[in-house]
Each structure stands twice: as C-alpha cells, then as structure tokens.
Amino acid sequence: MSVASCNQNPPRVLTRPLTLLFALASGAAVANVYAAQPLLVAIADELDIGRAAVGAVVTCTQIGYGLGLVLLVPLGDLLERRRLVTAQAVLLALALAAVATAGNAAALLAGLMAVGLLAVLTQALVAFASALAPDGERGRIVGTVTGGVVLGILLARTVAGAVADLAGWRAVYALSAVLTLVLAAALRRALPRTAPPTARxxxxxxxxxxxxxxxxxLVRLPLREPVFRRRGLITLLVFAAFSTLWSCVALPLSDAPYSLTPAAVGAFGLAGAAGAAAAAPAGRLFDRGLGRWTTGAGLVLLTLSWLPLALTRQSLWALALGAVLLDFAVQAVHVTNQSTVLALDPAAGGRLIGGYMVFYSLGSALGAITSTAAYAAAGWPAVCLLGTAFSLLALLAWAAWDLRPAGAEGDAPQHRPHR
Incomplete structure (x- = not known):
C-alpha cells in the first residue's frame, strides 16, 4: 500500500510564528552536533586525546546522528508527531547533561553518540513543517526552517567558543541541556496535535x-529511486567538503602563528553564518522549477571557495571570505536537494528525509575523520586539497546527471509509493 494513499493530511496551521519556532528548535537541536568543533583542543587537552585522533569527537556525534536518521526519523511517519518531538527533546537534554559531566574520553564519546542520535529531532521537525506546508509553499517553508538549521550549525561554534572561554567546555553542554528543555516545553505548547501520518x-x-x-x-530507497540516490550522493560529497573545513579549522587557528582562543575560533562561525541567506532564496528558486540550476551554481561556488581557504595561513580575511562562499554554496545545494527528495512523496517525509540525511551524516563523518588525519600528516595544504577533491567530485556528479540531452531521464519526482 502506498504511504500517500493512507496518509491523513494534517490541517494547514503553519503560521509564521510557528514556522519560526520550527526554525529555532531545529537550529538549537542540530547545533549540538557541531558545538565541539571550536572546543577540540580544550577537550583533547583535558581528556588526553591525541591531535590525530581528536576528529573522533566529531565523528562519534555524526555516527550517532546517522543511526538516529535510520532508527528514529521514520517514527515521524507512524506516531503522533507532537508527542514524538517533545519526547526526543527531553531525551536530548539528558544526553547533553551526560556529556557535560563525562569523566573520561570513553564516557564523552558515548555521550556524544547519544547526543547525535537524538539531535535528529532537527529532521523530525523539518519533516513535520513540510507536512503542514501548503503544496505551493513547501520549498519556501523548508528553506525557512533550513535557514534556522544553518544558523544553528554556524552560530554553535561562536557561542560554544565564547562560553568555553568564560566557563570551560563543559558549560557549553550544560547550557544547551537547559535550553533544550525550555524548547521542549515550547514545542509541546505550540505544535498542533495531528493524527499519525500513516493511519492503521x-x-x-x-x-x-x-x-x-x-x-x-528506507533501506530500499537508494535502490528504487534514482533521484534519491543521485541527490544523496551529491549531498554526501558536499557535506564531506563542509566538514573538512569546520571539523579541522580549529587546529591551524589554535597553533602558531595565530594561537587563537576557543572564542576567537568560534567567531569564524559568524562569517559562515552568511550562508544562511542562501536557504530561503534557494527554496523559492526550487518552487519556480530552477532547482537543478541552483544546485549546479552552488557546486561551482563550493569548488571555488577553496581558493581563498588555501590562504588561511597567510590571512584570516581569506579564511573569512572562503567560509562565507563555502557555507553559502552548501546551503543552496542542501535546500534544493532536500526539497527535491521531499517532493517524491510528501506523505513519506519522515523516511525520505531520514534516508537523505544519512548521506549528510556519512559525508560529515568522512570529512571530520579524514581532515584531521590529513592535517596531522601534511598540514593545512593537504586539508584544502581534500576539500577541493570532495567539491569537484560533487560538481562532476551533478554535471554527469543533470547536463544531459533533452529526453534523458531527469530529476522530476516520480511519486512512487514507498513500501
């Protein structure tokens, strides 16, 4: 039976304030996946983790995130969504408290994996917002919520660095636990009660x-849906490039000649926050049928962004410029890819977004572990070559699939049932 055939459409109650709450809660949840990035040196020093292995701090969180995408996000298609997202938020707060009190590296990594597992609350909220959105505005709504996600990812570094300078890295996770509990209460109060998307x-x-x-x-999606498979692979490569920068940049900035504090390292998240401006326009372009060209332009920009990033050792202004270009490009591609995948079957949004974001998580984990290893082996030039390779492979994949002669199989949604 098609999921679409048995779905009960929820009432269209997605007001602007509620959309902004979706964006805020989504951004706050996903920020926990990235908060460790400017704290890597402080965490490594306190818990005796080697520089070559410090990427495991980010990688464990991404592995947990990938597991959550597979195991938790599909529940949004089966259970009442308001109750599901509030329960996830409470459990996420408990996991954050465990990280804040971790006494050794093993406890820290286990806690971070749990944080990643439950931070997929972000994707549950994206799918919820998409289900509530009118059909002609889905791209705009997804773009707005994704803009909140982008700000959460990027400002997480700035806020985490500043808090760590004032009160230590553990305070970052303690404060996030409190904020998550507050948002859980707000979500329970504001979200509409809906029937489970899949009625029995x-x-x-x-x-x-x-x-x-x-x-x-979910496991069959890459086999059954060419569009899903292609967009997923591009997403994997794009977020491998994204993670190559942001999972590793704290290392050269913390070393001579800069020797920056966690707060100063995190401040570069403000430069990348300009990327959030790409989310809503990319969603509107998708609604106008220009999704594939927006994707292509974003991938060209992503590849070019590594030129100024390669000059990081000579100029912090070059790093700031490269970060703006990279994050702007990544978010434009992410919004168009995500909107394309959700259009395959809006009634199966939980499974589609969960499966799609597995590629995101795999790419982020790949970039984190390979970039820190590359830096330990050959320094910042090796990291930039790695990021360029990921970006160029994504661009070549897009060109191979989207620059085809008229009449070739395209990226139009197939609306096949997902059994």
Missing part, C-alpha cells in the same frame, strides 16, 4: 510491524 485500520498491523516496514522501505 482497526485490527490492522501494529506500530511495530509498520516500523519494520518503514525501515525496509
């Missing part, structure tokens, strides 16, 4: 049976 007739399958079917359909 009396005497029909159990939630557990539907959950198993949802997991099987």
């Amino acid at each position: 007739p009396a005497g029909g399958r159990s939630v557990a049976a539907d959950y198993r079917r949802a997991l099987r359909s």
